[in-house]
Amino acid sequence: MRFRGKLIDVxxxxxxxxxxxTISKIIKSCVLRITPSTWYFILSEKVISGGIQIWCELPxxxxxxxxxxxxxxxxxxxxxxxxxxxxxxxxxxxxxAAKWIKIKLTKKHAPCLTVEVDLPxxxxxxxxxxHDVPVSVVPHRMWPDYQEPKLPKFDVxxxxxxxxxxxxxxxKMKNLNNCLTLAANYNGELKLSVSTxxxxxxxxxxxxxxxxxxxxxxxxxxxxxxxxxxxIDIRRFAQFLSGQQVIPNRVVCNIVHKRVVHFYLxxxxxxxxxxxxxxxx
Amino acid sequence: xxxxxxGVNIKVFGRAxxxxxxxxxxxxxxxxxxxxxxxxxxxSRSAYACFLFAPSFFQHYDDGSxxxxxxxxxxxxxxxxxxxxxxxxxxxxVFKSVYTLEKTVERCKIKLDMTESRLVFQxxxxxxxxxxxxxxxxxxxxxxAVFSKDMCPNSLTASARLLCDAVQNFQNNQEEVTLxxxxxxxxxxxxxxDEPDPTKVMHTELRLEPEEFDNIQVGVDSEITFCLxxxxxILAFSEATNLPVSLKFETAGRPIVFSIDxxxxxxxxxxxxxxxxxxxxxxxxxxxxTESKTSQKxxxxxxxRTSVKAINKSQTSRKETESMNIGRANETExxxxxxxxxxxxxxxxxxxxxxxxxxxxxxxxLNAALSELMNDDMDDIxxxxxxxxxxxxxxxxxxxxxxxxxxxxxxxxxxPVPSTSRENISPLIPLQSSKPQIFNIxxxxxxxxxxxxxxxxxxxxxxxxxxxxxxxxxSQSSTITQSSQRTVTxxxxxxxxxxxxxx
Numbered sequence: 079m080r081f082r083g084k085l086i087d088v089x090x091x092x093x094x095x096x097x098x099x100t101i102s103k104i105i106k107s108c109v110l111r112i113t114p115s116t117w118y119f120i121l122s123e124k125v126i127s128g129g130i131q132i133w134c135e136l137p138x139x140x141x142x143x144x145x146x147x148x149x150x151x152x153x154x155x156x157x158x159x160x161x162x163x164x165x166x167x168x169x170x171x172x173x174x175a176a177k178w179i180k181i182k183l184t185k186k187h188a189p190c191l192t193v194e195v196d197l198p199x200x201x202x203x204x205x206x207x208x209h210d211v212p213v214s215v216v217p218h219r220m221w222p223d224y225q226e227p228k229l230p231k232f233d234v235x236x237x238x239x240x241x242x243x244x245x246x247x248x249x250k251m252k253n254l255n256n257c258l259t260l261a262a263n264y265n266g267e268l269k270l271s272v273s274t275x276x277x278x279x280x281x282x283x284x285x286x287x288x289x290x291x292x293x294x295x296x297x298x299x300x301x302x303x304x305x306x307x308x309x310i311d312i313r314r315f316a317q318f319l320s321g322q323q324v325i326p327n328r329v330v331c332n333i334v335h336k337r338v339v340h341f342y343l344x345x346x347x348x349x350x351x352x353x354x355x356x357x358x359x
Numbered sequence: 360x361x362x363x364x365x366g367v368n369i370k371v372f373g374r375a376x377x378x379x380x381x382x383x384x385x386x387x388x389x390x391x392x393x394x395x396x397x398x399x400x401x402x403s404r405s406a407y408a409c410f411l412f413a414p415s416f417f418q419h420y421d422d423g424s425x426x427x428x429x430x431x432x433x434x435x436x437x438x439x440x441x442x443x444x445x446x447x448x449x450x451x452x453v454f455k456s457v458y459t460l461e462k463t464v465e466r467c468k469i470k471l472d473m474t475e476s477r478l479v480f481q482x483x484x485x486x487x488x489x490x491x492x493x494x495x496x497x498x499x500x501x502x503x504a505v506f507s508k509d510m511c512p513n514s515l516t517a518s519a520r521l522l523c524d525a526v527q528n529f530q531n532n533q534e535e536v537t538l539x540x541x542x543x544x545x546x547x548x549x550x551x552x553d554e555p556d557p558t559k560v561m562h563t564e565l566r567l568e569p570e571e572f573d574n575i576q577v578g579v580d581s582e583i584t585f586c587l588x589x590x591x592x593i594l595a596f597s598e599a600t601n602l603p604v605s606l607k608f609e610t611a612g613r614p615i616v617f618s619i620d621x622x623x624x625x626x627x628x629x630x631x632x633x634x635x636x637x638x639x640x641x642x643x644x645x646x647x648x649t650e651s652k653t654s655q656k657x658x659x660x661x662x663x664r665t666s667v668k669a670i671n672k673s674q675t676s677r678k679e680t681e682s683m684n685i686g687r688a689n690e691t692e693x694x695x696x697x698x699x700x701x702x703x704x705x706x707x708x709x710x711x712x713x714x715x716x717x718x719x720x721x722x723x724x725l726n727a728a729l730s731e732l733m734n735d736d737m738d739d740i741x742x743x744x745x746x747x748x749x750x751x752x753x754x755x756x757x758x759x760x761x762x763x764x765x766x767x768x769x770x771x772x773x774x775p776v777p778s779t780s781r782e783n784i785s786p787l788i789p790l791q792s793s794k795p796q797i798f799n800i801x802x803x804x805x806x807x808x809x810x811x812x813x814x815x816x817x818x819x820x821x822x823x824x825x826x827x828x829x830x831x832x833x834s835q836s837s838t839i840t841q842s843s844q845r846t847v848t849x850x851x852x853x854x855x856x857x858x859x860x861x862x
Contacts, residue, residue: 165561172528188558197528200520203568207528210562 079157079215081112081183084144091179094141095170096323097348101134102163103321104352108132109216109224110191112147112157115139119163120224130314131227131353140347150218157183158216158224161191169193169209177204188212227353232332232340233306236262237287241329244270245319247281252312254279257357260315261307262333264288269305272312289330306335309357318352326350360390360423360441364467368416368624372467373454374599375410375627380447381592382408382629387502388478389442390422394625395469398502399447405632406589407504416624418466441471443496445478453480453492457599463488471496504630508616511607512578513540519597519604521571526594528565529587535634537584538608538615542577545569550584550634573603581610584634593617593629611635 085091101108101119111118121132138145149155173179173195180194190210197205216224238244251258251272261269266288271280318341326345333339336359341352364372375397379386383399383406390396394413400406414420423441454460460482468481477493484490525547529536535550545567551557569575597604597619608615612635619627 168530168561169563187562190562195528197524199524199571201571203571205524205568205571206566208562208564208566209528210564212559212561 079150079183080146080148081157081181082144082146083138083142083181085141085179085181086143086177088175090141090143091170091176092174093324094136095167095174097134097136098163098167098170099323100321100350101132102167103323104318105130105132105163107160107162110159110161110213111224112159113149114145114147114155122224122227129353129355132351133226134350135348137347154218154221156221158221159183159189159191159213160216161211161213165211166191166193169195169211172197172207183213184210186210189215227351229332229340230334230338232290232338233300233335234262234264235288235290235330235332236266236268237289238268238329238331238341239283239286241319241322241325245316245322248312248316248319251279252316256312257309258312258315259307259309260331260333260339261305262286262331263305264291264302267303267305268331269307289328306333308333308336308339309359310339310354311357314354318354324348360388360395361419361421361470362390362395362417362468363419364416364469365418366465369464369467370457370461371416371600371621371625372412373457373460374596375412375625376450376454377457378592378596378627379408379410380451381595382406382589384447385444386447386450387442387444387499388496389501390471392422395420395422400502400504401589406586407502407630408589408592408627409504409629410625410627412625413623423471441473442499442501443471443478444499444502445494445496449492449494450480453482453494506614506616506628506630508607508618508628511609511616512576513581513609514574514576514605514607515540515545515572516574516603516605517572519594519601521567522590522604523594523598525565525567526587526591529563530561533563533587535584536587536590537582538606539582540577541580543569545572545575574605579610581608583608583611583613583615585615585631589629589631590617593619593627596627608633 085094105119105121108119108121111120115138117136117138119132119134119136121130123130147155147157149157170179170193173193175198177196177198179196180192182192182194184190184192186192187210189212191213193209193211195207195209197207199205247270248258251270254277255272255274257272259269259271259273261271266284266286268283268286269280271278273279322343324345326343328342328344330342330344331339332342337356339354339356341350341354343350343352376386379397379399382401384402385399387398388395389398391411394411394416396409396411398407398409400408463484464482465485466483468479468483470479470481471477472479472493475493476496478496480492480494482490482492526536529547529549533549537546537548537550539546539548547565547567549561549563551560551562593604600619600621602619602621605618605620606615607618611633613633614630615633617629617631
């Protein structure tokens with residue numbers, strides 16, 4: 079098992095840091111799957127421990143100038159590591175102006191992702207900072223736990239409004255109750271509502287885009303203006319919204335009525351899928 | 360004391376206070392003939408900081424010597440200015456925003472108002488605005504760390520920028536860093552404790568090229584670990600003033616001294632304890648029953664052990680002991696708690712050799728008691744004058760007097776005359792029992808009091824023993840006005856070893 083990669087371009091370094099920053103804000107610990115073409119950050123919680131599923135893809139060519147890896151075997155040319163994304167972020171925090179960053183899989187006191195940073199100095203000297211981020215290797219037999227989640231057939235999918243405005247609203251709603259009802263229809267309408275015994279607050283968005291047109295055949299018994307809704311944990315939603323450090327080109331919210339809420343974020347080549355557990359009503 | 364800081368220097372002064380505030384909670388202010396000293400020590404006594412602002416730093420400087428302090432009988436003839444301490448918090452409010460200080464303040468007056476018992480900071484701002492801060496203070500002893508910069512085999516001088524850039528790479532919650540110095544390389548590493556699991560912790564290592572330093576001198580290869588928080592405080596100051604920092608150090612377990620020197624206006628010294636590794640632990644501590652236990656508490660040893668031994672052995676062995684013990688490299692929380700518990704009962708040092716046999720005996724007991732408390736892993740024993748006086752009234756359990764050592768009195772003193780007289784009384788220590796605060800007066804005590812008065816008359820002619828000044832991290836109160844108030848009694852005096860000139 080071998081991995082090394084090198085980032086040189088400043089914008090790549092910054093973008094990489096922001097993507098990792100976003101991940102570190104929403105997950106404490108996750109699995110990093112390294113394949114010859116892509117880095118994946120995967121969280122697949124069992125239902126009993128929360129049931130969040132996250133699947134994030136970073137095409138390596140987008141970030142790395144040099145990239146070399148050997149997986150566990152020729153046929154399974156992949157590496158699965160359990161990492162704490164926050165540690166990676168800490169290592170990258172001072173590296174924003176670095177001349178280059180090397181990321182290597184090493185065996186030191188423990189298996190580590192070693193982040194070597196060459197920092198610019200006032201004088202001509204190079205200053206090398208080495209961060210050893212401890213990781214643990216996920217054994218081959220556990221790999222099936224980290225497969226890409228299957229997408230169900232969604233009742234509705236809708237492009238979300240700007241994350242920032244959404245965040246402000248959700249932050250306010252957070253003070254009212256612990257759960258929020260997210261509802262959308264094929265008329266380009268999104269509704270966020272929170273209610274308590276005393277008050278009921280909802281925010282409506284109109285004229286949003288439905289990226290997928292309604293399938294007339296299977297949805298014949300549903301009217302376009304009919305809302306599909308799901309109740310989610312408001313704190314988790316707020317955390318997801320406030321963790322965004324990349325302003326994604328597109329954020330799609332998919333809902334299976336009272337069953338599944340799925341967010342799909344896409345920015346250039348990077349994509350992130352977030353399955354948020356639904357609170358049964 | 361009465362001094363005026365000109366507007367151009369107010370920023371430096373404010374930064375100094377801010378830097379000190381990151382280390383200790385009390386600010387010791389001492390006007391000296393050669394400048395105003397601001398000092399502090401952190402709560403675990405592992406870091407000490409001292410700024411000395413020369414008279415040339417001020418527009419006007421009067422250390423107040425010659426003024427009579429509040430005329431308490433014992434202090435008559437007192438020529439020294441008053442020493443006091445104020446809470447860091449209160450002082451920080453005066454210098455909270457360096458930016459506004461720099462923009463608005465034209466001069467800052469500092470004076471001691473003895474009638475009101477306030478230390479007064481007066482900021483004369485633009486447009487004739489005068490802000491006056493009257494800060495309550497406590498008279499106290501000199502706070503003095505015992506260290507020597509000149510003897511250190513290793514020395515690095517670097518621009519603040521270089522060290523700041525280096526330190527930035529560590530996490531904010533990183534407690535300690537390790538500096539590894541070899542002639543060809545300088546490494547900074549984060550110090551990872553054995554617990555919880557070192558394999559789960561991020562390791563960061565940074566290599567600095569020797570050429571980047573302004574000056575580098577490596578006498579012995581060393582690997583020292585010290586607190587990052589204090590180092591950041593130092594760097595914040597040096598970066599703000601754009602002055603290079605020089606680091607002087609030896610090996611693990613010996614203190615590292617950071618100093619910043621602006622040619623004539625001021626100098627700053629920060630002394631940080633370093634962790635001692637197991638290699639530097641010294642054996643032969645049979646007379647120190649708790650040592651093995653304490654030394655295993657953490658794998659750090661401390662100089663305290665050296666000092667314990669030094670005291671328990673004969674004087675000559677003190678030669679080996681050295682100049683400074685600012686404190687335990689590494690107090691654990693529990694240790695610092697112990698310090699606090701014992702503070703009241705701590706005794707200051709040995710007495711002069713020329714004492715009567717009666718005193719000799721007491722000094723033995725003192726030493727025994729001292730060694731006992733040293734076993735508590737402390738070499739920086741601090742106590743205040745009042746405490747000592749009260750302690751001296753306590754009966755000493757005879758079993759404490761075990762070994763015989765007599766040493767010169769080594770208390771740091773800026774006002775040698777009165778304090779020496781007090782030292783003569785002091786050398787008694789209460790039992791380190793669970794109730795250290797019982798003060799019964801027995802006949803023995805009464806006798807002692809008499810003795811103390813006799814000696815008081817003898818001693819005033821004694822010349823100040825300057826060489827001790829740098830030997831102790833101690834404090835000595837110049838007045839005894841508060842001796843009746845136990846509430847103000849936490850003055851401190853740190854013990855350190857004897858020098859070889861004793862032997």
